[in-house]
Amino acid sequence: MLNLAEQFLAESVKRGDKKSYEYLFKSYYSNLCKYARNIVHNETTAEDLVMDIFVRIWESPEKLMISTSISGYLYQCVHNHCINYLTRKHKQFSELNAETIDKLHALIPQDSSSDPLTGINIIELSRRIERSIELLPVECRKIFILSRSEELSHKEIALKLGISENTVKVQIYRALIKLHILLKEFLQN
Amino acid sequence: MKEKNISDSLTEAIVDYYTNNLTQAQSEELLEWLGENDENRQYLFELGKVWYASSQLSTKEKDTNGAWANLLDKIKENDIRQMPKPELRIGLSFLFRVAAAVLLLAVIGIGTIFIFRSPKTKSEIAYFEAFAPKGSRSFITLSDGSTVWLNSGTKLRYQSNFGKEDRDLFLEGEAYFVVARNPDMPFRVKTSDVCITAIGTAFNVKAYNDEGSIETTLEKGEVRIDALDDSKLKVESTPVFLKPNQKAVFIKSNKNISVNSSVQQPQVAVNEPAGKIKTIPLSIENMADTKLTTSWKDSRWIFKSEKLISLKPILERRYDISIIFRDSVLMSYKFTGTLKEESLEQVLNAICLASPIKYEINHNQVLFFEAGSVKSQYRKPLKTN
Numbered sequence: 001m002l003n004l005a006e007q008f009l010a011e012s013v014k015r016g017d018k019k020s021y022e023y024l025f026k027s028y029y030s031n032l033c034k035y036a037r038n039i040v041h042n043e044t045t046a047e048d049l050v051m052d053i054f055v056r057i058w059e060s061p062e063k064l065m066i067s068t069s070i071s072g073y074l075y076q077c078v079h080n081h082c083i084n085y086l087t088r089k090h091k092q093f094s095e096l097n098a099e100t101i102d103k104l105h106a107l108i109p110q111d112s113s114s115d116p117l118t119g120i121n122i123i124e125l126s127r128r129i130e131r132s133i134e135l136l137p138v139e140c141r142k143i144f145i146l147s148r149s150e151e152l153s154h155k156e157i158a159l160k161l162g163i164s165e166n167t168v169k170v171q172i173y174r175a176l177i178k179l180h181i182l183l184k185e186f187l188q189n
Numbered sequence: 190m191k192e193k194n195i196s197d198s199l200t201e202a203i204v205d206y207y208t209n210n211l212t213q214a215q216s217e218e219l220l221e222w223l224g225e226n227d228e229n230r231q232y233l234f235e236l237g238k239v240w241y242a243s244s245q246l247s248t249k250e251k252d253t254n255g256a257w258a259n260l261l262d263k264i265k266e267n268d269i270r271q272m273p274k275p276e277l278r279i280g281l282s283f284l285f286r287v288a289a290a291v292l293l294l295a296v297i298g299i300g301t302i303f304i305f306r307s308p309k310t311k312s313e314i315a316y317f318e319a320f321a322p323k324g325s326r327s328f329i330t331l332s333d334g335s336t337v338w339l340n341s342g343t344k345l346r347y348q349s350n351f352g353k354e355d356r357d358l359f360l361e362g363e364a365y366f367v368v369a370r371n372p373d374m375p376f377r378v379k380t381s382d383v384c385i386t387a388i389g390t391a392f393n394v395k396a397y398n399d400e401g402s403i404e405t406t407l408e409k410g411e412v413r414i415d416a417l418d419d420s421k422l423k424v425e426s427t428p429v430f431l432k433p434n435q436k437a438v439f440i441k442s443n444k445n446i447s448v449n450s451s452v453q454q455p456q457v458a459v460n461e462p463a464g465k466i467k468t469i470p471l472s473i474e475n476m477a478d479t480k481l482t483t484s485w486k487d488s489r490w491i492f493k494s495e496k497l498i499s500l501k502p503i504l505e506r507r508y509d510i511s512i513i514f515r516d517s518v519l520m521s522y523k524f525t526g527t528l529k530e531e532s533l534e535q536v537l538n539a540i541c542l543a544s545p546i547k548y549e550i551n552h553n554q555v556l557f558f559e560a561g562s563v564k565s566q567y568r569k570p571l572k573t574n
Contacts (some may be wrong), residue, residue, distance in 0.1 A: 035244045041209050125238070
């Protein structure tokens with residue numbers, strides 16, 4: 001599955017080659033931070049969690065198990081690390097009680113076999129989303145872009161557009177559904 | 190996947206689930222819906238793919254080169270930590286041989302100090318690191334005569350020329366400083382977000398990476414606190430000055446907030462922000478007794494109506510264990526007391542004596558549970574019969 005360039009990169013990182021490791025880091029760091037920030041909603045924490053993954057790779061490169069793609073592997077590591085972090089932190093600080101958090105996690109597929117990223121090239125999917133956004137209704141598109149590209153909170157979007165937070169959420173939900181329908185073929189592969 | 194006809198409140202709950210903003214009521218509604226069938230669970234999961242992937246649309250790019258430099262630092266530190274013991278001894282003898290600027294005086298209790306010389310750097314400036322591992326505390330004397338107590342899980346880094354040109358230290362964790370007076374050379378402690386400057390004074394700084402705040406408590410003298418910019422080098426705010434028996438709390442998540450209303454103006458000299466200079470988001474508390482904060486260094490540990498959840502990180506570091514609460518209600522139980530060189534078991538027994546709590550130790554894990562909950566476990570099988 002890996003193309004030649006990726007194979008080569010993965011192999012050199014496994015051998016502990018620092019230049020390749022640097023290349024890997026610099027190619028993915030910024031995007032992985034966006035991904036982590038989207039889950040943990042804190043800039044510094046997101047950076048730390050992504051850093052952890054790279055420190056781990058440096059310390060035991062032989063454990064690098066890349067089966068589908070390097071990006072798939074990295075995103076999956078970051079995803080799992082973020083979810084673990086949230087589960088731990090949430091039990092301490094969230095207004096949800098610990099029991100509710102456990103229940104939520106038990107009901108929503110979390111294991112790697114049903115990870116949202118398995119078998120999906122996230123970078124390719126995000127490119128397709130970007131193109132498909134054009135097909136959303138104007139208002140819906142505007143709200144989705146403010147939320148996803150500019151990372152405004154629902155509250156900030158509501159204030160900016162003079163609408164209610166509920167409307168913002170409903171529009172984001174609609175955008176997700178429309179995009180899912182538009183990208184159905186890609187998502188089912 | 191077909192579009193589902195769901196209520197507005199459920200729609201909101203789904204979006205709030207992705208953004209991590211669920212309220213208790215919403216989560217209950219969501220749980221009920223998810224529990225109905227697999228289809229609903231799959232639905233949330235499928236939409237999640239679009240949600241997670243769309244995070245990549247963000248236009249905020251990170252400073253990759255700066256992050257790479259940080260990562261290199263981290264890797265070095267960790268490599269050092271993993272060094273086998275014999276090499277550490279070589280490090281120490283090397284230290285004495287070069288008659289480095291640092292004097293190691295004493296190690297108290299089971300505390301250990303590791304001093305390292307980092308691999309040669311271009312500028313030939315060596316870094317030393319004193320490290321008190323989890324489960325122990327340490328004490329060092331610096332070349333300028335200042336003394337430092339390191340609490341469990343604390344790292345203190347400084348350059349080999351400490352005391353010659355400057356007195357700069359980098360702290361990760363908790364330390365108590367008694368600073369030798371030298372008006373010509375300020376003594377500066379840098380943490381992840383703030384820099385504490387002293388001339389001659391005694392103060393405590395708590396700046397663990399896994400805690401949300403940085404606390405500075407002043408016992409004697411005067412210190413000033415500045416916010417550090419992202420490079421950890423430059424100061425970018427109007428300073429805050431502390432007086433004895435005051436504690437300044439910096440909340441890391443408020444980093445980007447420029448004004449803080451909880452600063453009590455009469456007690457603190459805060460210069461008027463000139464132009465765009467930021468004020469640090471610090472809150473100042475007056476303390477009746479700083480012993481509560483600094484007692485850890487005397488192998489005595491005083492606490493006053495502290496919740497068990499806030500004792501958790503302290504116990505975890507002090508005894509190198511991890512604590513799990515089976516019953517979340519225990520987290521808010523409050524404890525007052527003084528502990529002196531007690532073993533872990535003695536501390537746990539003291540906690541359990543004072544409240545309806547029981548514990549189990551399994552390797553390095555301590556499980557706390559409600560004493561009464563044993564009963565409810567027995568009750569269950571009876572009911573099902």
